[in-house]
Amino acid sequence: MTSVPSSAAGALAELDAGLLWHPYSSMPAQHQPLLVESAEGVRLRLADGRELIDGMSSWWAAIHGYRHPVLDAAVQVQLASMSHVMFGGLTHAPAIRLAERLVQITPEELRHVFFTDSGSVAVEVAAKMALQYWISAGRPGKHKLMTWRGGYHGDTLHPMSVCDPEGGMHALWKSMLPVQVFQDAPPAGFDAPLDEAYLARWEAALAADSNEIAAIIVEPVIQGAGGMTFHNPSYLTRLRELADRHEVLLIVDEIATGFGRTGRLFALEHAAVSPDILCLGKAMTGGYLSMAATLCTPSVAERISSGDVPVLAHGPTFMANPLAAAVSLASIDLLLSQPWQSEVGRIETALTAGLAQAAELPGVTDVRVLGAIGVLQLRDPVSIEAATRAAVECGVWLRPFRDLIYTMPPYISSDDDLVRICRAMRAAAEASDAATR
Ligand SMILES: *Cc1c(COP(=O)(O)O)cnc(C)c1O
Numbered sequence: 001m002t003s004v005p006s007s008a009a010g011a012l013a014e015l016d017a018g019l020l021w022h023p024y025s026s027m028p029a030q031h032q033p034l035l036v037e038s039a040e041g042v043r044l045r046l047a048d049g050r051e052l053i054d055g056m057s058s059w060w061a062a063i064h065g066y067r068h069p070v071l072d073a074a075v076q077v078q079l080a081s082m083s084h085v086m087f088g089g090l091t092h093a094p095a096i097r098l099a100e101r102l103v104q105i106t107p108e109e110l111r112h113v114f115f116t117d118s119g120s121v122a123v124e125v126a127a128k129m130a131l132q133y134w135i136s137a138g139r140p141g142k143h144k145l146m147t148w149r150g151g152y153h154g155d156t157l158h159p160m161s162v163c164d165p166e167g168g169m170h171a172l173w174k175s176m177l178p179v180q181v182f183q184d185a186p187p188a189g190f191d192a193p194l195d196e197a198y199l200a201r202w203e204a205a206l207a208a209d210s211n212e213i214a215a216i217i218v219e220p221v222i223q224g225a226g227g228m229t230f231h232n233p234s235y236l237t238r239l240r241e242l243a244d245r246h247e248v249l250l251i252v253d254e255i256a257t258g259f260g261r262t263g264r265l266f267a268l269e270h271a272a273v274s275p276d277i278l279c280l281g282k283a284m285t286g287g288y289l290s291m292a293a294t295l296c297t298p299s300v301a302e303r304i305s306s307g308d309v310p311v312l313a314h315g316p317t318f319m320a321n322p323l324a325a326a327v328s329l330a331s332i333d334l335l336l337s338q339p340w341q342s343e344v345g346r347i348e349t350a351l352t353a354g355l356a357q358a359a360e361l362p363g364v365t366d367v368r369v370l371g372a373i374g375v376l377q378l379r380d381p382v383s384i385e386a387a388t389r390a391a392v393e394c395g396v397w398l399r400p401f402r403d404l405i406y407t408m409p410p411y412i413s414s415d416d417d418l419v420r421i422c423r424a425m426r427a428a429a430e431a432s433d434a435a436t437r
Helices: 006-019 069-081 093-105 119-136 157-161 196-209 234-245 298-305 322-336 340-360 384-393 415-436
Strands: 036-040 043-046 051-054 112-116 144-148 181-183 213-218 249-253 277-280 292-296 364-370 373-378 404-407
Touching (some): 051 415, 093 112, 119 277, 119 298, 144 196, 181 196, 196 234, 213 234, 234 249, 340 373, 340 415, 384 415, 404 415
Parallel strands (some): 144 213, 213 249, 249 277
Antiparallel strands (some): 043 051, 112 292, 364 373, 373 404
8 A cells, every 4th residue: 555655756747747748748748647556456546545446447448457367367477488579480379369269259251360569550450451452453543441520540640541530630631641531420329210311422422432442441339539429330231231332341440349348249249240351459458468450351361462462561560469469368258258248238227327417417418328338428628627637536537538528437347436437427527517617
């Protein structure tokens, strides 16, 4: 129970402010980040001794919470044999076993696995696969990606080009980003009826431009960092049909939604859709280490491998890192060994009950819950400072963005933890509204 002495904590905070970029921040950052000393279960322990329930799972990743004995042991066992070796010309059991498991649990058509060290790079690899597929097929004119607005696929340049044009600040990067093909965002609502007129616009755009389009890329069922919106899973079924009809590949980005978060192991199971290329990341390692994966069908792999340049020219230094692979396999097997679906259902019920009253709050325009995800949408952009302070006072860590206060708690969160998270979200919404009025 030792805490960093406050003088040392103050010195660290000062160093942080002078040295470090944080996500989406300026230098120095406008708001001082909280100094975390350790984490266990669902709790973050701050240097000043305060404890916060992590309502964010460290951005979708820490589904089993922190310092889980099974995951700690998996890293330690692997550390005792090797932490890393290059993957060019060498291979190892952790990568092979993990690839085998990923192929087992994803749609049957996906048989090949490319490991990367982050989700953005998994999307880069997916884009490269799709573009090279058509180059190898002798149709290099099919070089664009098509997507819907409101998406988020990562922060490197090619993924940025398929993020929502406004959220992804395309105007700032105008001359640098590849120009992609956009449709409107999918009509909102998991239970909303399909909008045939909307699908007709996709059909018309594909009919007109499919000679330029390599692949459709979308997040399934939930658009995450682009706005935390839900859509009817049947849109995926229809995009699959459209892709086939117009000779375009389908890339599904499950980096946020994978590993149970929406109530299915993968969100594409809500629609029984099988993509040509699938991206995984975030919760894949239980939040322990940075690793992601791009899976593809034999048809994609064979086409690339029989082209004029018969290799996929990509090979990160830390490809298939053994520590990350070992903890990933342990995390997946831990998940599958439990009644995870009823745990996610329990969280869905608790979030639905705990957030229902928030609909009455001034400034709250929408409350939505799906699986272990709860969202309050506000009328105005959130005052991050006021909202964070209110949540911390309730003993909860939240990280709002834009007009959204949201949670995706670790699956091990107790009913009491969930009550506290919901209370903190309501308090954060009230504080933000008071601060922005
Ligand atoms: C987070 C995320 C990414 C990017 O992953 P990083 O590991 O942050 O590079 C890509 N796609 C989706 C859907 C994500 O949620």
